[in-house]
Amino acid sequence: MDMMNLRAAAEQVDREIAALPLPSSVLRGAWSQLVCELALGPARPTRKCPHCGNVGMCDATLCGYCWKKLVPADDAERCGDPDYLVSVT
Numbered sequence: 001m002d003m004m005n006l007r008a009a010a011e012q013v014d015r016e017i018a019a020l021p022l023p024s025s026v027l028r029g030a031w032s033q034l035v036c037e038l039a040l041g042p043a044r045p046t047r048k049c050p051h052c053g054n055v056g057m058c059d060a061t062l063c064g065y066c067w068k069k070l071v072p073a074d075d076a077e078r079c080g081d082p083d084y085l086v087s088v089t
Helices: 003-019 025-038 076-080
Strands: 046-048 055-057 086-087
Touching: 003 025
Parallel strands: none
Antiparallel strands: 046 055, 046 086
């Protein structure tokens, strides 16, 4: 399951429900319960691979695309570097 796509889909449904003229409390309650059950939590920070440019988790030690070694993520400065950071939600 791709958590980034799942989060994006959940956010889209949330916006659609909010845009309804009079969304029912039953619909809102059911949606809230589903989101809680999914336990999506906050999105993890991502960064671009310095070798191939594909996006992966900031704390990854291997690129999921080119399989090259990455700088260890415990280096907080590296994950905060705008050249490597892609998104934090």
